[in-house]
Amino acid sequence: MSGIATPRARPVAGATAPARASEGGGARRLDPKYLPLAATVSLFAAMALLGSLRYDGFFSAQVFLNLLIDNAFLVVVAVGMTFVILTGGIDLSVGSVVALTTMVSAALVERHGWSPLATIPLVLAMGGVFGAAMGFLIERFRLQPFIVTLAGMFLARGLCYLISIDSISITSEAYAGLAQLRIPVGGGAALSLGAVIALGVLLLAVFVAHGTPFGRAVYAIGGSETSARLMGLPVRRTLIGVYALSGLCSALAGVLFTFYMLSGYGLHAVGLELDAIAAVVIGGTLLSGGVGHVAGTLFGVLMLGVIQTLIAFDGSLSSWWTRIVVGALLFVFCLLQRFFAIGRRRR
Amino acid sequence: MPSSQPQRPEPVAPMSDPSSSSSSSSSSPSLVARALRHRLAWPLVTLLLLLAVNAAFNPSFLHVEWRDGHAYGSLIDILNRAAPLALVSLGMTLVVATRGIDISVGAVVAISAAVAAWMIGGATDGATSRFGLPLALGAALGVALLCGLWNGVLVAGAGMQPIIATLILMVAGRGIAQLVTDGQILTIYYPPFFFIGGGHLLGLPFSIFVVAGVFALLYLAATRSALGLFLQAVGINPTAARVAGIDARRLVVGAYAVCGLCAGLAGLLISSNVKSADGNNAGQLMELDAILAVTLGGTLLTGGRFSLVGSLIGALIIQTLTYAIYSLGVPPEINLVVKAAVVFAVMLLQSAEFRDALRVLAVRPTIGARR
Numbered sequence: 001m002s003g004i005a006t007p008r009a010r011p012v013a014g015a016t017a018p019a020r021a022s023e024g025g026g027a028r029r030l031d032p033k034y035l036p037l038a039a040t041v042s043l044f045a046a047m048a049l050l051g052s053l054r055y056d057g058f059f060s061a062q063v064f065l066n067l068l069i070d071n072a073f074l075v076v077v078a079v080g081m082t083f084v085i086l087t088g089g090i091d092l093s094v095g096s097v098v099a100l101t102t103m104v105s106a107a108l109v110e111r112h113g114w115s116p117l118a119t120i121p122l123v124l125a126m127g128g129v130f131g132a133a134m135g136f137l138i139e140r141f142r143l144q145p146f147i148v149t150l151a152g153m154f155l156a157r158g159l160c161y162l163i164s165i166d167s168i169s170i171t172s173e174a175y176a177g178l179a180q181l182r183i184p185v186g187g188g189a190a191l192s193l194g195a196v197i198a199l200g201v202l203l204l205a206v207f208v209a210h211g212t213p214f215g216r217a218v219y220a221i222g223g224s225e226t227s228a229r230l231m232g233l234p235v236r237r238t239l240i241g242v243y244a245l246s247g248l249c250s251a252l253a254g255v256l257f258t259f260y261m262l263s264g265y266g267l268h269a270v271g272l273e274l275d276a277i278a279a280v281v282i283g284g285t286l287l288s289g290g291v292g293h294v295a296g297t298l299f300g301v302l303m304l305g306v307i308q309t310l311i312a313f314d315g316s317l318s319s320w321w322t323r324i325v326v327g328a329l330l331f332v333f334c335l336l337q338r339f340f341a342i343g344r345r346r347r
Numbered sequence: 348m349p350s351s352q353p354q355r356p357e358p359v360a361p362m363s364d365p366s367s368s369s370s371s372s373s374s375s376p377s378l379v380a381r382a383l384r385h386r387l388a389w390p391l392v393t394l395l396l397l398l399a400v401n402a403a404f405n406p407s408f409l410h411v412e413w414r415d416g417h418a419y420g421s422l423i424d425i426l427n428r429a430a431p432l433a434l435v436s437l438g439m440t441l442v443v444a445t446r447g448i449d450i451s452v453g454a455v456v457a458i459s460a461a462v463a464a465w466m467i468g469g470a471t472d473g474a475t476s477r478f479g480l481p482l483a484l485g486a487a488l489g490v491a492l493l494c495g496l497w498n499g500v501l502v503a504g505a506g507m508q509p510i511i512a513t514l515i516l517m518v519a520g521r522g523i524a525q526l527v528t529d530g531q532i533l534t535i536y537y538p539p540f541f542f543i544g545g546g547h548l549l550g551l552p553f554s555i556f557v558v559a560g561v562f563a564l565l566y567l568a569a570t571r572s573a574l575g576l577f578l579q580a581v582g583i584n585p586t587a588a589r590v591a592g593i594d595a596r597r598l599v600v601g602a603y604a605v606c607g608l609c610a611g612l613a614g615l616l617i618s619s620n621v622k623s624a625d626g627n628n629a630g631q632l633m634e635l636d637a638i639l640a641v642t643l644g645g646t647l648l649t650g651g652r653f654s655l656v657g658s659l660i661g662a663l664i665i666q667t668l669t670y671a672i673y674s675l676g677v678p679p680e681i682n683l684v685v686k687a688a689v690v691f692a693v694m695l696l697q698s699a700e701f702r703d704a705l706r707v708l709a710v711r712p713t714i715g716a717r718r
Contacts (some may be wrong), residue, residue, distance in 0.1 A: 090510065137691075141698040144648055146448070146510060150635060151690035158683030165680055274518055287511050320525035320626075327519020331501075334515065338505050 036284035037296040055313040061189035067305040072194035073253040078279040079205045080249025082297045087221045088289025089145035093152035094250040095272030100156040101254025106168035106264025131247020135240035160266030167265035179259040194256040205294045222289030390660040397667040429666035430554035431613035436640040436658040438609030441602040444578045446650030447509035452610040454520025455494045456630025459614030461524040463487035464533035464624035495607015499600030524626035532625045544619030582650030
């Protein structure tokens with residue numbers, strides 16, 4: 001509804017933003033489109049400060065690095081989701097693709113004796129193809145992303161159960177070794193391999209979003225698909241590419257999740273798509289597409305992580321408070337986005 | 348919306364289809380062709396086909412027998428088990444008609460079940476309830492109605508995208524349900540409550556009557572008053588509807604409120620049937636099944652024309668499919684894959700682009716066959 005109501009083309013890339021800000025009202029202040037991101041970063045800092053003041057042992061490098069280690073797979077999934085949402089779409093299949101990846105990896109490594117070196121590229125390719133197929137359906141037949149990826153979610157979970165109903169634990173030493181690997185970052189703190197990969201993916205994604213023709217096309221499509229088409233941008237290729245990228249990211253997250261859990265199970269990562277969407281929204285990306293930052297998504301994920309850590313440190317609050325707080329945060333950020341959208345239309 | 352023209356729903360009568368004059372011989376349509384053009388034809392054919400498959404593999408499938416004053420049989424069983432999904436699908440139909448979607452229904456089912464179970468309390472003597480039964484049911488439905496109103500206000504008042512507005516309650520709702528049940532599965536020992544989801548009236552399960560009642564109310568409101576027309580108008584073109592003087596906001600809020608209420612009622616049926624309330628798992632994936640039922644019933648997700656009867660048929664299709672999968676001895680794990688295949692098939696058939704692509708493929712052989 002709102003996507004149709006705002007046909008104004010938004011700036012294609014972040015590079016054109018300063019020009020627009022100066023044309024806006026004379027006084028040089030923060031461009032309103034950075035406000036949600038600024039709000040997220042300051043809220044994250046405030047929550048971290050609150051935790052450090054209230055709980056002993058909260059303010060340590062390892063606690064903050066653990067945020068990254070425990071949410072490495074979520075960072076990767078949310079980065080892929082950011083691209084999809086930037087084009088104005090949505091991908092509900094990410095959680096089940098993660099589960100399918102853990103399942104296929106576990107089955108190949110444990111039951112067929114494959115080496116991780118062969119398994120990992122295969123599952124990554126599988127995720128990419130799965131996403132590309134959904135992107136093709138969405139683009140070619142003008143189907144709603146919501147429904148297509150919903151069917152993809154059913155399909156991927158169903159395929160998990162076709163492999164096995166029970167959890168398959170991974171005893172391969174290569175996997176266990178990779179899972180145990182810790183990379184010291186100084187001061188006695190260390191990062192896991194998964195966290196390092198997640199940070200690498202994030203940096204790569206920032207470059208792709210802001211420094212390549214593909215990223216430019218993604219923002220343009222989110223602003224207005226018709227305009228992007230008229231400008232001669234490769235809309236079809238970009239849309240399919242975005243879903244393929246999300247599938248690939250989900251598969252990579254599945255690999256990281258396999259390291260983290262050392263098992264394959266059809267019920268792994270249930271509801272992960274909700275967490276990823278929440279992280280993207282909290283990270284300041286507009287759900288109507290075209291506006292947002294990949295880097296903001298990192299803070300969205302860290303925010304979810306810090307809420308969980310705070311609740312765990314408190315001890316008196318039950319785990320379901322996490323969901324309620326995340327829901328409330330989503331509510332506040334969606335309202336903020338609405339106000340910015342209305343404000344932009346008035347100017 | 349790239350091209351709005353071929354996106355129109357299938358016409359009810361063959362005369363009103365000007366676009367496909369070349370592909371079909373509309374000069375003398377036979378009765379079968381006419382019937383197949385009806386919007387409910389394909390959902391009904393699907394349902395009958397599934398029933399036939401069931402009957403073919405299980406000879407006693409269509410047999411309904413009268414025992415101890417109750418009707419027993421697979422058909423009755425399917426009707427009974429489809430009841431919660433049918434209720435949720437009815438509410439979802441109204442929301443979809445306004446171009447919306449409500450993905451929080453599963454969470455609302457859990458909240459309503461949790462509130463009812465808490466209000467009745469866990470007294471094991473089986474005779475006492477913490478509050479009176481009417482109060483407990485009223486509170487559960489009231490909370491569900493509030494949830495629906497909340498969604499409606501976010502969509503119509505704050506102007507959020509429906510998926511996102513209801514995502515908030517979907518995330519928070521399960522937390523709220525677990526808050527009410529304190530993270531436990533609340534068991535209910537109060538027999539009068541079991542009647543709603545497990546009792547019999549006139550030999551038939553009571554849940555069938557609940558669905559019939561809700562359906563009759565909604566159907567009358569949609570066909571005997573202008574409400575149905577208004578809903579379609581808002582779904583087809585919100586701006587035009589507003590210009591024509593329809594209070595679109597109030598209508599949308601109302602649609603979400605009814606959807607919440609239906610989900611609450613479904614929560615009561617489920618918790619009464621299993622005699623417990625599980626904040627974490629009650630109504631899990633219900634939103635997806637309900638959307639599937641609505642789509643199967645021929646209501647387009649792009650809003651506008653809707654069919655309450657179609658959604659009922661859609662819910663029955665899903666339940667019959669589940670029954671078939673179980674009774675054919677196929678591993679139940681395949682259920683999800685089959686459902687995925689059904690969703691893919693249905694949405695491709697609903698896509699005008701896909702039908703055009705098919706037509707291009709299909710026309711050539713037809714010309715060749717005619718010589």
